[in-house]
Amino acid sequence: MIKQDILLEIGLEEMPARFVTQSMNQLGEKVRKFLTEQNIEHGDVQLYSTPRRLAVIVKDAAEAQADVNEEAKGPAKKIAQSEDGEWSKAAIGFAKGQGMSVDDIFFKEVNGVEYAHVNKFVKGRQTAELLPALKDVALSLTFGKNMRWGSSEIRYVRPIKWVIALFGKEVIPFEMAGVQSGNETKGHRFLGTTASVADASSYQETLKKQFVIASPDERRSMILEGLKTLEQENSWIIPVDESLLEEVNNLVEYPTALAGSFNEEFLALPEEVLITSMKEHQRYFPVKNAEGTLLPYFVTVRNGNNHAMVKVARGNEKVLRARLADADFFYKEDQKADIDDLLKKLEKIVYHEKIGTLSEKVARIRRIASALGVLTNASEDVKASTDRAAQICKFDLVTLMVYEFPELQGVMGEKYARQKGEKEEVAVAVNEHYKPRFAEDTVPSTETGALVSLADKLDTITACFAVGIIPTGSQDPYALRRQAAGVVQTMMEHEWNVPLADVIQVAVEEVLKDNIGGKEADTLHEELTAFFALRVKHILQEKGIRYDIIDAVLAKNSGTLKETDEAASVLMKHKEDAGFKETMEALSRVVNISKKAEGNRDVDPALFENEAEKQLYSAYAALESAWQQVDSMNARYELLARLKPMIEQYFENTMVMAEDEKVKQNRLAFMSRLAAYILEFADVPAVMVK
Amino acid sequence: MNIQEMILTLQKHWSDQGCILMQAYDVEKGAGTMSPYTFLRAIGPEPWNVAYVEPSRRPADGRYGENPNRLYQHHQFQVIMKPSPDNIQELYLDSLKALGIDPLEHDIRFVEDNWENPSLGCAGLGWEVWLDGMEITQFTYFQQVGGLECKPVSVEITYGIERLASYIQDKENVFELEWTNGFTVHDIFYQPEFEHSTYTFKTSDPDMLFNLFGVYEKEAKRQMDEGLVHPAYDYVLKCSHVFNVLDARGAISVTERTAYIGRMRNLARQVAKTFYDEREKLGFPILNRKGDETHD
Numbered sequence: 001m002i003k004q005d006i007l008l009e010i011g012l013e014e015m016p017a018r019f020v021t022q023s024m025n026q027l028g029e030k031v032r033k034f035l036t037e038q039n040i041e042h043g044d045v046q047l048y049s050t051p052r053r054l055a056v057i058v059k060d061a062a063e064a065q066a067d068v069n070e071e072a073k074g075p076a077k078k079i080a081q082s083e084d085g086e087w088s089k090a091a092i093g094f095a096k097g098q099g100m101s102v103d104d105i106f107f108k109e110v111n112g113v114e115y116a117h118v119n120k121f122v123k124g125r126q127t128a129e130l131l132p133a134l135k136d137v138a139l140s141l142t143f144g145k146n147m148r149w150g151s152s153e154i155r156y157v158r159p160i161k162w163v164i165a166l167f168g169k170e171v172i173p174f175e176m177a178g179v180q181s182g183n184e185t186k187g188h189r190f191l192g193t194t195a196s197v198a199d200a201s202s203y204q205e206t207l208k209k210q211f212v213i214a215s216p217d218e219r220r221s222m223i224l225e226g227l228k229t230l231e232q233e234n235s236w237i238i239p240v241d242e243s244l245l246e247e248v249n250n251l252v253e254y255p256t257a258l259a260g261s262f263n264e265e266f267l268a269l270p271e272e273v274l275i276t277s278m279k280e281h282q283r284y285f286p287v288k289n290a291e292g293t294l295l296p297y298f299v300t301v302r303n304g305n306n307h308a309m310v311k312v313a314r315g316n317e318k319v320l321r322a323r324l325a326d327a328d329f330f331y332k333e334d335q336k337a338d339i340d341d342l343l344k345k346l347e348k349i350v351y352h353e354k355i356g357t358l359s360e361k362v363a364r365i366r367r368i369a370s371a372l373g374v375l376t377n378a379s380e381d382v383k384a385s386t387d388r389a390a391q392i393c394k395f396d397l398v399t400l401m402v403y404e405f406p407e408l409q410g411v412m413g414e415k416y417a418r419q420k421g422e423k424e425e426v427a428v429a430v431n432e433h434y435k436p437r438f439a440e441d442t443v444p445s446t447e448t449g450a451l452v453s454l455a456d457k458l459d460t461i462t463a464c465f466a467v468g469i470i471p472t473g474s475q476d477p478y479a480l481r482r483q484a485a486g487v488v489q490t491m492m493e494h495e496w497n498v499p500l501a502d503v504i505q506v507a508v509e510e511v512l513k514d515n516i517g518g519k520e521a522d523t524l525h526e527e528l529t530a531f532f533a534l535r536v537k538h539i540l541q542e543k544g545i546r547y548d549i550i551d552a553v554l555a556k557n558s559g560t561l562k563e564t565d566e567a568a569s570v571l572m573k574h575k576e577d578a579g580f581k582e583t584m585e586a587l588s589r590v591v592n593i594s595k596k597a598e599g600n601r602d603v604d605p606a607l608f609e610n611e612a613e614k615q616l617y618s619a620y621a622a623l624e625s626a627w628q629q630v631d632s633m634n635a636r637y638e639l640l641a642r643l644k645p646m647i648e649q650y651f652e653n654t655m656v657m658a659e660d661e662k663v664k665q666n667r668l669a670f671m672s673r674l675a676a677y678i679l680e681f682a683d684v685p686a687v688m689v690k
Numbered sequence: 691m692n693i694q695e696m697i698l699t700l701q702k703h704w705s706d707q708g709c710i711l712m713q714a715y716d717v718e719k720g721a722g723t724m725s726p727y728t729f730l731r732a733i734g735p736e737p738w739n740v741a742y743v744e745p746s747r748r749p750a751d752g753r754y755g756e757n758p759n760r761l762y763q764h765h766q767f768q769v770i771m772k773p774s775p776d777n778i779q780e781l782y783l784d785s786l787k788a789l790g791i792d793p794l795e796h797d798i799r800f801v802e803d804n805w806e807n808p809s810l811g812c813a814g815l816g817w818e819v820w821l822d823g824m825e826i827t828q829f830t831y832f833q834q835v836g837g838l839e840c841k842p843v844s845v846e847i848t849y850g851i852e853r854l855a856s857y858i859q860d861k862e863n864v865f866e867l868e869w870t871n872g873f874t875v876h877d878i879f880y881q882p883e884f885e886h887s888t889y890t891f892k893t894s895d896p897d898m899l900f901n902l903f904g905v906y907e908k909e910a911k912r913q914m915d916e917g918l919v920h921p922a923y924d925y926v927l928k929c930s931h932v933f934n935v936l937d938a939r940g941a942i943s944v945t946e947r948t949a950y951i952g953r954m955r956n957l958a959r960q961v962a963k964t965f966y967d968e969r970e971k972l973g974f975p976i977l978n979r980k981g982d983e984t985h986d
Contacts, residue, residue: 013779014817016802051800145804147815149831150773151842158815159831161776189783190793251799282823300797300823308795315796315822315857322759322862348940353948 003043004168005200006058006131010138011162011186014051017250019143019157021216024049030137031056038130039065048204048214050253052161052186054141055214057200061167065124072098074116077107081116091116128167135174135181138163152177162186169199188212188253191305211254211305220249223301226257227285230299234259237288238299241279248283252303259287260313264296266324269331270415276405277323284320330400334412337399339420343391345398354467355516358394361459364510366390369455371506375498378447386451389429392417393452396430410434429453436486443490450494457483458507465527466517484535491561492539499560500536504528536561540568548688549575555683566633567682574637579644581689586647587640587678588685593656594675597668607666612653616646620674627677636681643674691790693765693855694870697743700767700849703785704741709769712742717924718931721746722768722848726923729810729958730965731770732835732844736976738772743851747931749938752887755880758863762886763879765851773842774831782819782829782847789858797822805830809951810958811837814846826854836962896941903932903950910957919965926957 008031015023028047035042035058043060074080074094081087087102095102100118107114139154146155154160154177165172165181174181183197187210197206204214213219223245227238249255266274271294278284284298300316302309346359355361369390373383396402396413405412414431418424425448432449433456435441444450461480464470471480491500508524517524533554540550545568553567574580608614623639630636656671658664678684691699705711715725722728722744731738744766752762771778779800783793791798800817805828807813814830828848832840852875855867865876910925933950936942942950969975 014800014802018802145815147831147833147843148840149843149845150776159774159776190798251801284823302797303799304794304797311795312797312822315824318857318860318862319823326759348943350948 002063003060004063005166006042006061006134006172007055007164007166007197007200007203008134008138009048009053009055009162009164009185009197009203010160011053011164012156012160013158015054015157015250016145017051017247019145020049020051020054020250021246023141023143023157024054024216026141027054027056027138030140031058031134034133034137035061038133039124040127040130041066049216049250050212050214050219051250052189052253053212053214055164055203057203059200061127063128064126065130067124068122070120070122071108072118072120073110074098074105074118077114077116080105094118128170128172131165131167131172132174134165134172135176139176164197166197166199185210188304191254213254216249219252219255220245223249223255223257226255226301227299230257230259234287234297235290236295236297237290237292238285239288240285244279244283244285248301251283252301254304256302256304256306256309257299258302258306258309258313259297259299260317260320261297262317262320262324266328267294267296269324269327270412272408272411273327273331273401273405274324276407277320277327280405280407281323282316282320284316326404327401330404334399334401334416335419339392339395339417339422342395342398346394349398352463352467355463356514358397360514361463362391362394364459364463364514365393365452365455367510367513368459368507369451371510372451372454372498372503375502375506376447376451376496378451382447382451385423385425385429385448388422389426389433389448389452390455392422392426393430393433393456436482436489439482439485443486443493447494450490454487454490454503457487458503459511461487461531462504462507462511462524462528463516465531466511466519466524468517470527470531480531481535484532485539488532488535488539488561492565495562497560497562500532501525501529504532536564540565543568545569545572546575548686549682552682552684552686555686556679556681559680563633567637570634570637571682571687573634574641575687579641582648583641583644584684584687584689586644586651588687589651590647590671591675591678591683591685594668594672596657597672598665600665600669601673603670603673604666607663609663610653612646612649613667613670616643616650616674617670619643619646620670623677633681640678640681691858692868692870693851693875696789696851696855696858697767699788700785701741703788704769707739707771707781709739709741709771712740714742714744717927718747719744719927720748720930720934722766723807723812723846724810724927724930725768726920728768728770728844728846729812729835730919730923730961732772732832732840732846733838733962734966734969734974735841736772736969736974737842738770738844738976741767741769744768747886747934749886749890749935752883752890752938754887755865755876755883758865761852761864761879762883762890767849767851769847770844772844774845778845778847779829782827786821789854791821791858800829803828809955811835811955811962816845821854821857824853824857826850826857836965837959838962838966890935890938894935894939896936896939899932899936899941903929903936906932907953907957910961914960914964917964917968919961919968922957922964923961926954926961929954929957 024047028045032045041062042058046057048055075090079088080091091105092102094116095105095118098118098120104118105116108117143157146157148155149159160177160179162184163176163179163181164183164185165174166183171181171183184194185197185207187193187195192210192212195206195210197203207214213222230236231238274294275286278286278298284300287295287297287299289295298320302312346362347357349358351358351361366387369386373386396416397409399412399416401412402409410431414427417427417430425446428446429449429452432444432446433452435444435453444453460478461484464478464480469478504525508521512521537550537554549568549571553564556567605617608617626639656667658667701711712727715727719725725744727740727742745763746766747763749762751760753760775781799820801820803816803818805814805816811834813834814832816830818825819827819829826849830846832844832846834840852864852867856864859867861867865874865880867875869875869878906925906928910922913922933954
């Protein structure tokens with residue numbers, strides 16, 4: 001069969017850089033799906049994109065759908081044909097329905113019964129007839145943000161300007177958004193012109209002549225090559241930030257890297273400020289020397305060739321100069337400001353309409369941090385630095401620098417705090433209290449940082465819950481889930497020996513003292529407990545803990561997050577041990593039967609009737625005295641596992657639900673006492689054993 | 691090219707594209723978008739092509755004429771075309787060429803920048819246009835104005851005149867820019883910059899301004915009740931300016947701030963709705979007149 005290539009190019013006004021790659025991939029997916037559904041055989045699918053175009057090439061697409069020989073099953077033989085071979089109405093109807101006659105019928109056994117069948121031939125349709133539906137494929141793309149333009153009703157990422165649709169050398173005719181498909185593309189805005197594309201195989205070449213590099217990978221290599229040349233010429237190191245490279249790559253159709261410089265004076269600014277000015281605001285690559293020190297140069301990637309490079313560099317230098325001059329002014333002004341004056345300004349900033357000002361939030365952070373310090377038995381030194389860090393943790397939000405560069409919150413706070421004579425651990429905590437800032441980030445490294453961080457996050461979560469801002473589905477505008485995960489992670493990694501419930505309690509009390517929202521303390525506590533439990537579960541899942549084990553450790557009685565975490569690891573470690581199943585079963589029996597106990601927990605050994613009872617009881621007594629002595633969940637597991645043979649013996653010889661009410665109550669009391677220890681380790685019956 | 695020549699060039703360029711050349715609207719405002727030539731005319735189905743220079747007052751940016759980049763009042767060159775023409779990007783790029791900017795000697799890019807003004811119920815999608823890394827223009831397809839969906843869509847092009855001039859004239863300080871032969875921005879605007887900054891931050895009377903806000907708001911509502919959109923909208927603009935002065939002065943507490951913005955948003959939405967209704971009552975005359983021409 002003859003095979004030809006398909007080319008589809010959607011020409012657009014400049015797409016947002018962040019949508020280019022994902023839209024290209026989406027187009028590829030949808031075209032593939034379309035071809036599969038239409039039963040069109042094809043070779044490779046190649047994807048291209050620039051800010052102004054999304055394109056897909058399908059190599060070697062069959063000229064027609066494959067013909068299909070289909071076997072169609074009809075009525076059973078005894079219904080289809082009378083004994084003397086006469087065709088029934090049912091048989092005639094079946095053959096006709098399939099576009100055939102009774103002469104085409106043959107019989108074939110299905111599950112021991114003979115049925116009428118016909119061989120049906122379905123001729124494949126011409127691919128060219130099917131391809132105009134690519135219009136719907138193109139229009140079905142979804143984007144993070146859509147727009148309308150002109151008088152068009154269509155919503156798309158940006159206005160559609162031209163469409164190329166070719167099968168071999170033939171145009172696939174259709175119209176979308178008022179644009180007729182054709183074979184004309186547009187080159188680079190300034191260096192190129194309109195050009196005809198003969199077929200898919202000349203697509204890249206045609207565009208290259210028009211100063212458009214359609215392949216994102218090729219553009220990327222050109223950029224990296226350009227950076228490398230500049231590095232070699234100047235003995236520079238240009239660290240490549242992947243996300244910046246990706247963005248820059250999607251801002252240009254024909255990349256040319258060029259360097260500019262700025263006044264050395266500006267190197268006195270903090271490195272983060274310089275890097276943010278260059279990277280975030282101008283999409284420049286900062287330049288370093290071999291020692292890793294920032295140099296007064298930058299590299300920008302121009303959308304164009306190497307004509308008038310000096311002029312372009314000068315223009316960029318002028319912009320950066322103005323930005324850095326601003327930053328320099330802010331830095332100097334900020335250094336003159338007094339922390340107390342800045343803190344006063346927080347009174348004027350609303351954190352949230354229903355929650356109050358930043359100043360009020362800071363006061364709560366202070367109270368919560370102080371209460372947490374008591375719970376964790378922090379030293380007096382740590383308590384003092386925590387209080388100061390909590391008090392000043394938001395002061396940099398009203399500095400000029402952070403107003404201009406919000407992404408530097410905390411970073412500037414740390415620097416300014418140090419310059420203004422704060423203690424080292426206080427300065428560090430001002431920055432660290434934002435940690436973890438994103439999903440893969442580390443938790444605060446210092447005790448002070450952890451206390452302030454938790455106080456801040458707990459306050460945010462609790463106050464939001466109090467006023468009804470509760471994450472649902474994909475709605476979590478204040479990133480409360482991430483913050484709660486941060487709380488859990490920090491408590492685990494800092495090995496806080498404090499139950500989550502106590503921590504929640506502190507936050508609820510302090511938030512409600514400020515009359516935020518109208519909820520009862522109990523309701524709020526309950527909502528938060530459920531919310532945090534889900535975060536813990538999620539974190540354990542990410543650690544690869546089995547589902548049933550997660551349920552078991554989450555359902556255990558009391559305990560700290562550290563213990564929950566440990567218990568999970570212990571169960572994961574022992575689950576393949578010989579005898580693990582029997583151990584779990586023995587412990588589960590105790591837990592299950594203990595549920596029948598009616599509150600009485602006094603055990604009278606005199607009422608025991610057999611040896612097994614007495615033995616288990618003395619083993620229990622030994623466990624009771626050892627329990628608090630051991631400090632790891634693994635040791636506790638060992639203590640419990642040691643009881644296994646005794647428990648087995650016990651149930652073999654003892655009828656817990658005895659006739660004699662007194663004996664029964666005594667046994668149940670014993671079981672519930674033992675169960676209490678088991679449940680302090682994990683809700684063992686939840687662990688699945690095969 | 692001095693600023694005067696720049697403005698003349700842009701006016702000629704957009705006039706040739708069929709834009710009505712308007713003069714600045716005579717009520718104080720923070721941005722060209724707030725002019726009734728944009729805010730109101732972007733509403734409804736009637737076509738509208740217009741270009742004008744808008745002096746925009748930002749009291750909080752007042753720096754007593756001492757900052758090389760910030761001004762109490764700067765100038766925007768504003769173009770509105772409704773419906774947005776298919777070749778609007780090319781028309782815009784041609785205007786840069788007319789200003790003497792050869793795209794082959796520069797790096798011109800369209801970088802995503804979406805615009806939102808919740809207090810006016812406005813939202814749009816588009817770009818900031820970069821010239822060698824400097825933002826010289828806001829380019830926006832209006833999607834919503836005054837809480838109403840834009841149908842058809844207007845495109846708004848806002849050139850920052852002083853920004854662009856500082857590039858064209860290669861000056862670091864806005865006050866050194868030449869307005870016309872023999873006159874710099876300093877000559878014309880330094881004294882008002884200094885005085886307006888002084889007024890904004892020191893000598894303005896917050897009590898009087900709070901009082902005015904209430905008076906203006908009331909009058910805006912009263913005129914709206916009469917179906918008189920334009921007088922009503924003038925008072926909305928006055929509210930907005932008074933608010934900006936009070937805000938820059940630091941006279942508005944946090945809680946009050948939210949409330950004031952809410953009051954202005956309500957006014958803006960009501961004006962938008964009233965404007966639409968009034969044009970509808972008139973039978974959308976510009977739309978229909980255009981229809982007649984087509985028949986000719």
